[in-house]
Amino acid sequence: MVMTSERGAMATASDALALFAETSTALRRRMTFDAAIMQATDPATGLVTAPMRAENLGEDGCATYWDCELLSETVNRFRDLARAPVPVAALRDSTGDMPEHSTIYRRFLQPRGLDDELRAVLRVDGQWWGQISLYRSRGRFGRGDIDIVAGLTSFLGKRLRSFAVPATGTVADGAKGPGLLLFAASGTLLSINDEAREVLRDMPPGPSAPTRFGIQIPAWIHSTAARALTEEGVRVRARDNAGRWLVFQASCLRDADGTPTQTMVVVESARAAEIASLLTAAYGLTDREVEITQLIARGLSTAQLANRLYISQNTVRDHVKAIFAKTGVASRGELVAKLYTEHYRTLNLDTRIRVWRD
Numbered sequence: 001m002v003m004t005s006e007r008g009a010m011a012t013a014s015d016a017l018a019l020f021a022e023t024s025t026a027l028r029r030r031m032t033f034d035a036a037i038m039q040a041t042d043p044a045t046g047l048v049t050a051p052m053r054a055e056n057l058g059e060d061g062c063a064t065y066w067d068c069e070l071l072s073e074t075v076n077r078f079r080d081l082a083r084a085p086v087p088v089a090a091l092r093d094s095t096g097d098m099p100e101h102s103t104i105y106r107r108f109l110q111p112r113g114l115d116d117e118l119r120a121v122l123r124v125d126g127q128w129w130g131q132i133s134l135y136r137s138r139g140r141f142g143r144g145d146i147d148i149v150a151g152l153t154s155f156l157g158k159r160l161r162s163f164a165v166p167a168t169g170t171v172a173d174g175a176k177g178p179g180l181l182l183f184a185a186s187g188t189l190l191s192i193n194d195e196a197r198e199v200l201r202d203m204p205p206g207p208s209a210p211t212r213f214g215i216q217i218p219a220w221i222h223s224t225a226a227r228a229l230t231e232e233g234v235r236v237r238a239r240d241n242a243g244r245w246l247v248f249q250a251s252c253l254r255d256a257d258g259t260p261t262q263t264m265v266v267v268e269s270a271r272a273a274e275i276a277s278l279l280t281a282a283y284g285l286t287d288r289e290v291e292i293t294q295l296i297a298r299g300l301s302t303a304q305l306a307n308r309l310y311i312s313q314n315t316v317r318d319h320v321k322a323i324f325a326k327t328g329v330a331s332r333g334e335l336v337a338k339l340y341t342e343h344y345r346t347l348n349l350d351t352r353i354r355v356w357r358d
Helices: 004-011 016-030 062-072 103-112 143-150 153-162 194-201 219-227 272-282 287-297 302-309 313-327 332-340
Strands: 035-041 048-055 088-090 116-124 127-136 179-184 189-192 208-210 216-218 234-239 245-254 260-269 352-355
Touching: 004 016, 004 153, 016 035, 016 048, 016 127, 016 143, 016 153, 048 219, 048 234, 062 103, 062 208, 062 219, 088 143, 103 116, 116 143, 116 153, 127 153, 153 272, 179 194, 179 219, 194 216, 194 260, 208 219, 216 219, 219 234, 219 245, 219 260, 234 272, 245 272, 272 287, 272 332, 287 302, 287 313, 287 332, 302 313, 313 332
Parallel strands: 048 352
Antiparallel strands: 035 048, 035 127, 088 116, 116 127, 179 189, 179 260, 208 216, 234 245, 245 260
16 A cells, blocks of 8 residues: 555645656555556546646557547446446456457557556545556556555545645636637547637647647547537536636537537636536535535525525534635635635646656
8 A cells, every 4th residue: 555654745745746746656666557647637527637647658649549438448437437436447457358358458558568557536525536547568457556546546536626726816817718629520620710729828738639730739628529429518627827717618510410520619718606616526515515605605694594405593504614614714705705706726837747757
């Protein structure tokens, strides 16, 4: 298992990228792996967002990987692991040493000389805040390796959740969008407007793919577009370099016979209410506390809350006290301002990195 001292380093990481770096270092002391991807996810959808850390993997293959994961993979899918009793699994262990049953193995791992993959969903309180993939070029991951990573999933989920909590301070005003990106079903960028170009210029750097338009498309935007080919209502929230929240919404365009032909990604500034739902999750509020917070934002008094929810006023006060403690506020007005304002903490500009390690 990961030692207490190593958890201490992860517990004091200043941001998600620092957390991923400390996690990699701690895991490498307990197990061997040759490459890795560690990434945050939007807890409302499970879609990948910034930040992302890739170790010993090049830019090529992002589109292939996500096409497989979203369209054809049946082994150890992240969305299945998110609901599993233990959200960790290894490819060879799950397939009885027959990894060729996995399309990701055939199309992504094998061409890159990788022999096994260990995946984990980083979840806490039933919410999915990130995910990890570890790769070996020789040998398989064993039960001991799975147990080591499984012992960290909730801890890392809590740490990632904590980074969604805004710190004191504001960011500059300025709405963005709507930005429009049009992709072919194959993932090729077909068209982009000026607003989308501006958005992409201001997004954190990281794993991405070049286009004929002279701009790089982040891997997580590609995966968002690909997911729209098989799902409706695909949305992911992300912050730009200035700390402003944006919503990326993807939808599928079909021809006359219903065949998917293109995907459109629309980028707009996130409304305060959309960010509030993320922040209530980040603070670890229970469903009842979220409900009370929403009613407080609508101006309901303690007595009105008690009547509305069929609970006593003392119970309402206990809930409000717990909400204040979790969010670090001292009044209802401060609570509403903290959760429903559009001024949020500026993130580190370098929220996506790619590293190479021995």
